[in-house]
Amino acid sequence: MRVVSETQGELMSVGRTWQVTRRLVRQGAIALSAAAAWLASLAWAADEWADWRVAGGFVCRADFSLADCEPLLGELAHLQEDLVRVLGIPAAEERIELYLFRNEADYRNYLSVCFPEVPYRRALYIKRGGPGVVLTFRSEQLATDLRHECTHALLHAVLPMVPLWLDEGLAEFFEVAPELRAFGNPHLSKVRWNARFGIRTPIAKLENKGSVGEMSGVDYRDSWAWVHFILYGSAEAHAELVGFLREISANVPPGKLSVRLRHRIADLDRQYLAHFRGWTPRNQKAGKM
Numbered sequence: 001m002r003v004v005s006e007t008q009g010e011l012m013s014v015g016r017t018w019q020v021t022r023r024l025v026r027q028g029a030i031a032l033s034a035a036a037a038w039l040a041s042l043a044w045a046a047d048e049w050a051d052w053r054v055a056g057g058f059v060c061r062a063d064f065s066l067a068d069c070e071p072l073l074g075e076l077a078h079l080q081e082d083l084v085r086v087l088g089i090p091a092a093e094e095r096i097e098l099y100l101f102r103n104e105a106d107y108r109n110y111l112s113v114c115f116p117e118v119p120y121r122r123a124l125y126i127k128r129g130g131p132g133v134v135l136t137f138r139s140e141q142l143a144t145d146l147r148h149e150c151t152h153a154l155l156h157a158v159l160p161m162v163p164l165w166l167d168e169g170l171a172e173f174f175e176v177a178p179e180l181r182a183f184g185n186p187h188l189s190k191v192r193w194n195a196r197f198g199i200r201t202p203i204a205k206l207e208n209k210g211s212v213g214e215m216s217g218v219d220y221r222d223s224w225a226w227v228h229f230i231l232y233g234s235a236e237a238h239a240e241l242v243g244f245l246r247e248i249s250a251n252v253p254p255g256k257l258s259v260r261l262r263h264r265i266a267d268l269d270r271q272y273l274a275h276f277r278g279w280t281p282r283n284q285k286a287g288k289m
């Protein structure tokens, strides 16, 4: 999830389960000021963290030993390469900072001091002028949360904007381990079941979601489904997405992806449904994504 500060044109993205409303966004100057002070304090205290690693474009600091996290950090370093290869976007040149807490209590404590107005969530991504920052704590969902938030961070490091539904759909797509992207995402079974009955959500409906507070769990799943179709189900849709992101990168108004896809693919809905009806490991030779 993400929140855009409408007053300063700055971007603040937050953990995917945050329910931040537009009202709160309009009060964002308060939260952003607190965030700025807090992030500055994080930087000052950088040498006091128990451990740190550099992995690709990420600098990770933690208040516990990161030895057990090295495979995950190595995977995150490859996430950048995957986004560049799959989406055709430039590689992020700016550093992205990760701050990991040893337990939920310490993490909650930090958030309660710096973001008292914002409902608690497991993971947080902030970008405000300087480097993007991801914060979370050690949990069973750590890998998923880091892949999800770091996808947001890498996208927003090189793109001036990303439509909300697409931002979340991509984060959901890349939040699972690479070998699970094609067939192992928990969303797949329900989407495939719906497709059997001709049920799908038009992209245009997802495009109308203006804030994270309007995004339900079903909207996350449907956003993931369209990303999955675009990346695996149609070379034409994939090419359209790459062109769409290229225009955003070049600050060219890209229009709506739903309109572009329908213009290029006359039977878009039929192709979407056919993709998921036939999407099983048995009869598909899924390319690596």
Ligand SMILES: [Zn+2]
Pocket (backbone or CB within 6 Å): 001, 002, 014, 015, 016, 148, 152, 167, 168, 171
């Ligand atoms: Zn998200």
